[in-house]
């Protein structure tokens with residue numbers, strides 16, 4: 274039996290659109306649509322299935338289709354959109370199996386209509402059943418097609434709304450995160466209309482200064498009254514620089530008055546974000562961050578640095594930090610003002626390398642200086658040294674260094690230490706040493722005592738007829754090489770070793786002394802040239818054949834010796850000494866490791 278579907282479809286459209294306008298849930302809208310079509314034909318049962326991504330059908334809306342039959346359709350797989358076109362259903366394998374299944378539920382498949390989606394494709398399809406077997410009229414098919422279009426609109430509308438809701442949720446979420454971040458960073462936001470000079474502040478901005486949301490006006494001029502008078506010029510200059518395109522953004526730190534009259538330090542940043550049609554800036558937005566606490570902390574830090582600097586500058590001498598990099602680069606990472614007195618240079622001169630200092634160290638002390646520093650680095654042992662410097666203004670001066678090394682993660686070594694002026698102490702020490710009789714290093718008579726003993730011997734010769742005495746000057750050969758090759762400490766051991774040889778070789782009536790760095794002298798009482806030569810040969814042989822052991826090293830040295838005898842008519846001790854010295858000079862000249870006798 275036929276029905277006037279064309280009149281009916283108009284009512285259905287309106288009803289469906291009314292549902293959409295009301296924002297009714299999708300399924301409710303679709304069921305109302307289905308009811309509207311069914312109510313005009315009692316034999317018709319409409320059902321709407323969505324096609325899933327896995328090519329299955331899923332029931333979305335029906336009023337009268339038996340649930341068990343719906344579940345069976347839900348399991349069916351559809352192979353393509355073309356099968357959904359109603360008139361072709363006879364040709365479709367899907368519909369022939371659907372028709373067989375419908376019969377088991379006492380129903381007859383009448384027709385179907387795809388639910389269009391965009392230009393091509395479908396959301397799914399309407400399937401129409403009849404309770405009695407009958408022909409589907411064109412008008413009926415038209416009504417089903419029309420319902421399919423309306424369903425498509427309802428589904429698209431629903432999808433669009435869902436997308437908008439999702440975007441709104443994401444935006445709200447972002448806004449919440451942004452608000453939390455701004456709150457947590459003690460930051461307020463401002464927005465300035467450059468042409469009207471109105472500024473709007475966020476509530477957080479106002480709260481930062483202790484104001485409630487309605488307490489601050491939006492006049493630019495009023496904002497200037499809150500800026501500390503001493504900072505106003507720099508704030509305006511920073512703003513102008515940005516307006517004049519001299520800066521990418523407006524950035525300034527200044528003080529601002531709070532509601533209670535106190536001042537806070539703030540960091541204000543902003544940027545022009547809009548221009549009017551003629552290109553003039555029209556809007557600027559920015560942030561204001563409370564940096565009072567950070568400023569206070571940095572001021573405290575600066576005070577501490579000042580305190581440490583003035584303390585180190587007050588300490589007499591040079592307080593310093595010295596760095597030795599794994600690649601050998603060395604420099605003073607810190608040097609107090611004392612460097613001007615200790616080395617007569619500026620800290621900057623040694624901030625990158627220490628050449629300026631190396632040049633000032635006395636050449637004789639430089640090897641000791643470098644050896645001891647190296648040893649401190651290798652053993653990570655405290656560095657202590659007394660050494661001489663030759664300064665442009667002060668001349669020869671004594672310095673003492675004391676420093677502690679520490680190894681850093683990158684392999685560098687860092688010393689913290691100080692260098693003091695010990696010139697006066699050294700002067701007294703040297704003076705006192707003059708009064709002493711024993712040489713500290715070798716523990717044999719020193720030069721002063723040796724000359725005194727020589728004087729006594731000369732007096733004896735001048736007093737006693739036929740009395741004799743021989744004078745030997747001994748100088749170790751190439752001693753500088755020993756120092757250079759094995760270090761100063763090894764050189765000291767060699768000096769001590771030779772002193773022991775001399776002490777063991779001399780009698781009570783003889784005197785052996787250290788008269789210079791590596792120079793030794795001997796007075797042999799009651800001895801002439803022949804006895805002196807035998808003595809000289811003995812000690813020369815001993816030193817040449819008994820090595821000094823330094824660790825695994827055996828250091829061999831030789832000695833050159835000059836011999837002369839004292840004369841009763843010598844005016845002083847210098848006479849015999851200088852004759853022996855000339856003979857020694859000859860021995861050196863003739864190739865070293867030799868004994869030469871003065872012929873005078």
Ligand SMILES: Nc1nc2c(ncn2[C@@H]2O[C@H](COP(=O)(O)OP(=O)(O)OP(=O)(O)O)[C@@H](O)[C@H]2O)c(=O)[nH]1
Nearest residue numbers: 637748749750751752753754756761764765790791
């Ligand atoms: N280890 C050590 N070396 C010293 C001491 N006093 C002086 N010297 C060093 O002795 C060396 C003497 O060197 P030179 O005068 O050039 O003589 P040399 O190398 O022995 O050469 P010749 O005498 O010509 O064979 C210098 O390098 C001094 O630094 C000391 O107390 N200990």
